[in-house]
Amino acid sequence: MDTLLEVQDVTKRYSNGRGVRNVSFDVMKGDIFGFIGPNGAGKTTVLKIILGLIRPDEGNVRIFGHPVAEAFEQAMGRVGCLIETADAYEYMSAYDNLKLSARFYRELPKTRMDQVLEQVGLAPYKHERVSGYSLGMKQRLGLASALLSNPELVLLDEPANGLDIEGMADVRNTILRLSKEQGITFLIASHLMHDLGMIANKIGIMHNGSLIRTGNVDELLQGGTTLEQFVLAQIQEEKDAKQHA
Ligand SMILES: Nc1ncnc2c1ncn2[C@@H]1O[C@H](COP(=O)(O)OP(=O)(O)OP(=O)(O)O)[C@@H](O)[C@H]1O
Numbered sequence: 001m002d003t004l005l006e007v008q009d010v011t012k013r014y015s016n017g018r019g020v021r022n023v024s025f026d027v028m029k030g031d032i033f034g035f036i037g038p039n040g041a042g043k044t045t046v047l048k049i050i051l052g053l054i055r056p057d058e059g060n061v062r063i064f065g066h067p068v069a070e071a072f073e074q075a076m077g078r079v080g081c082l083i084e085t086a087d088a089y090e091y092m093s094a095y096d097n098l099k100l101s102a103r104f105y106r107e108l109p110k111t112r113m114d115q116v117l118e119q120v121g122l123a124p125y126k127h128e129r130v131s132g133y134s135l136g137m138k139q140r141l142g143l144a145s146a147l148l149s150n151p152e153l154v155l156l157d158e159p160a161n162g163l164d165i166e167g168m169a170d171v172r173n174t175i176l177r178l179s180k181e182q183g184i185t186f187l188i189a190s191h192l193m194h195d196l197g198m199i200a201n202k203i204g205i206m207h208n209g210s211l212i213r214t215g216n217v218d219e220l221l222q223g224g225t226t227l228e229q230f231v232l233a234q235i236q237e238e239k240d241a242k243q244h245a
Helices: 043-050 072-076 094-102 112-119 135-147 165-182 193-197 227-244
Strands: 003-013 019-028 032-036 058-063 079-082 153-157 185-190 202-207 210-216
Touching (some): 003 043, 019 058, 019 185, 019 202, 032 043, 032 193, 043 185, 079 135, 094 112, 112 165, 135 153, 165 185, 185 193, 193 227, 202 227, 210 227
Parallel strands (some): 019 210, 032 185, 032 202, 153 185
Antiparallel strands (some): 003 019, 003 058, 202 210
16 A cells, blocks of 8 residues: 655654654655644644654654755645635635645646636635625535645645534535545544544544654544543553653
């Protein structure tokens, strides 16, 4: 099986002593990898390191075999991301917003905006102002923007943040469809375990800057345990181990 992303022993210490320590995991082609953990656990820091936005103190990241530190352009060529909130110009249409984003990419075909709007189910509303969109639709527009460069690997940070249950289902279904129909691989950071548990095939649990567990969802959750129960138990185990150390 192809490894698209390798995070190898990554450490980042902020000046306040916080950060992430010795984080290692792989994302394979076709995965929907759920990167789970409470607020402040270190998920965003790891995503930013993967994207070359933060330089780690130690460790390496390889994407499609290319080291991000030495071969940034090759590594990022097939990566899309949505790491801050999906901010769009409200007074413009989805189509025009994407046209603006498209200026950042060289050689995008003119039809690409329509293709990605189709992929996220916004084609019927593409000429409507974004101000009239639901939060779920705005988030799907952010996803459309992340898809512009035709990436094989997409990184999303808290894609369900601020969405109601309908909006969450909307974004989840879009991700699942993109995974199944386009073969896109996802790494999704979220503290919303129930939401992520419905689509992820693999998970990594971050707690206090460390990755405390990774594995296949099917293998980890046996006997009717929910992902939420599992993650909470893992975090408790980690706390107990620290207390007795
Ligand atoms: N630039 C920074 N300087 C100092 N500390 C930081 C910085 N960025 C993040 N931190 C701290 O590092 C830790 C990890 O933060 P990070 O944002 O990666 O966590 P997270 O799991 O993504 O949480 P959230 O979902 O709340 O963003 C937190 O304790 C945070 O306060």
